[in-house]
Amino acid sequence: MRLRHAMPMLLAVLLLGACHSKDEAAQANGSTPQAALQTSIDLLKAGDFDRLWKHALPPADYANLRADWRLQQRDAQPTSAEDRARLDQSMRKLTGPDAENRLYAELQPKLAAMELQYHDQLPVLISMGEAMLKSAIAQSRTLSDVQKTQLDGALDALLPWAQQTPWFDQARAKQALGVAVATARQLDLKDPDQLHAMDFDASMAKYAVAWGGLKRLLAIYGLSVDDTLDSVRLTPLSSTAGHAMVRADYTLLGQPLSAETALVRENGRWYSEDLLHNARRSHRQLQQQPAPATAASAVAKD
Template structure:
């Protein structure tokens, strides 16, 4: 099996794409590590608390703790207009979550995905291992050549690629019984959301969509555990410590185990309205909100005219987000 066979093929449309995306957060932990210096400091404790909703599969709480109340309200409006799908863009999920759920919810989803797995991956452990190693080397080289990432972010991504390529080279991704059980779980969980398209996400709104996606997130974690990756163990193992604080800004060290690697990064925080938030998230969210207010979506005019002409419910415009 060649590298292009693994990278293209029908595997791209199967539920296994979700596994690849989720692996960014999949980690393992074998023993308790000591607390980092400054773990009890307010900024470090705040960073730690931001991970708790993911452990509880509460995506609504996760969204609320990541942004200010005013931003949350604005993000709900941006979601309704089709300008945003935050916080899905912060989670290790594919960008087109609505389309993925639609594919998983299709009447013949299990049969089609099992056929795709059998054709592309079943029994191909050696080919997958070779592809993982090659893609890992390419990914590290690519990241190191990029100048548009801040040095700390680039260093973090390099660590992730190294760890995940090593994991994928030995993970039982070609095991058919695991595939069959995982596909069945993902299909059932996707159907339970009642979401089959991005238009459904827009119609439901941000909070209701996140509420429905919580159980789906839980099943995704269960699926990963079949492949020796436990997101819950990783979240339990995550440690934070204060590097320095200067008034309403701080730098926090964050460490967590990923497969056989220990990921180590620095996160900048900012205090607003008495609460600490991740600076990168704040900057990205504010840029998203500024952009959604400054310019309409490319299809917004057409969608609005269509909605006005058709006897459809105002909340279901069927718009797709032009960007995240």
Template sequence: MKPRPSASVPRVLAALGLSLLLLAACKKHGPEELAGAASGPAAAVRQLATHLQRNDLVGFARDAVPPDLHDRLDTAWRAGHSRWPLSELPLEDKLVPMLAALSAKDAEKTLQRSFDRQFARQDRDLKEAARTLGLFGVQYVKNEGDYTQEERDHYAQVIAALGDWAQQAPLGDPALARTTLARLAPAARRSGLTTEQDLSEAGMTASLQRLTPFFIEAKATFSRYGLPLDTTFTDLRTGLVEEKGDTATVRIHYPLGEREIDTVVSLTRRGDRWYLTDYLKHAEDVLAALPPPDVPAPAPSEPETPPSP
């Protein structure tokens, strides 16, 4: 007679299946949160990353500084004295020339020919250049430039990660370059921002709105080359290290290429909100460097009436 299976076996199998389903569901929730993730300072940093993940450049600028500072920066932008928050980007002074080049007539063909002459299938040279630039960049931010210690530690990790990515990315692929130009050039043209005057006339908020489609295509380009920045923003985790009065230190951990960036940032409380201290300093430095407003000439004084005899 064949042995009768125990009645408990189906229950065990059901429990095992349920456990596997729960494990799979847990994995979908993303990386584990850091200690202190629910704190105000940690949430403020995560909010900025969420804006970038959602392509909300206007929201990023709004929440990165206090409202009064934001309004003054917008005024300075219109006068051509500020490009914050674009000035937080690497090589921000190259943005307008890049938009102009991509917006030019037949830019796709012209830039593709230039790429084919200089970079097509030069993978070995491009990877060596990336390695050299990465090493130089890490040493530079560690020892030179006007950076806080937190910025030096953070930027050194970012540059090293980007160097690793660039050595693996298909930078010399002509077909990929053609696809990239075919997407970036129309996005640049739609922005209508090809000169500093265009930016000033549009103002900060409208400029950021018009740059959003280009930002989306830029992120898509990095993804095609093996650097999914949306994953970086989505999987960014924050945790509170210390909060003391109106200052706080927050730990940030996020993936970038094949590396995990782990750093700390300082925050400052203004009113009931927390802001990255470096962003505040950079914005205030921009405003402090503004030329003084024109002082109106004093009105001519009335001639004195001679006393009556």
């Protein structure tokens, strides 16, 4: 698991297991399994991703995460001229003068045409998409059987919402464009190289902006991430010899769901066992990968 792919893993672990302005408070709130998970949920809701990682990982693992962040660029593929031009055009559209109204004028006739073409097909297409996701979950080598069952339950709750949501509604589309434009301006991304060049702190700040925009977009279409996170109720199930199990009961789109998370205690604090395992595996894999040959060394070999 690459470190830039660790953010989705962190979110998945928190949602399967289920935010504080002072580092000391976050540390103290890991003193029990329930407190550790609740603090993670609060930090996730706030979009405070730096403190979320600092809370969710032991100090040494958090330090490795920060140090390894730039090492991933060893494997980064160069951006093609075509992709660069496409991103540049998209960002210009989203951040230009009167972008919201210009984009809406461009989108409005397309929405009407898409509604005529896909209105009856969309529920079927969404069902097909869910089936593909469930197949990918079933074939995953990194998810446990319990986690696969829990994710399947969440997908079952999301399917009716996705099928019934008026995706082609023009009023909602205009609101969504407003959020997209505001988020793009706040992200202030000029080119793909800027993304690759960002350090850990800058990346976390951009993730926070994108996360806030995503939550606002979903809320426009009836899915409140904050309501789901606020609904989490944690119940300790067991705690023996430095290992604990906690059940999270929560409501997703009106449907009650539950998930269980295994935690492990290290140096008096509790951490998600799955997240810790994946973070350490990622670090080992990254350290074992040979650095690519530089242009100078390649010439010397020739």
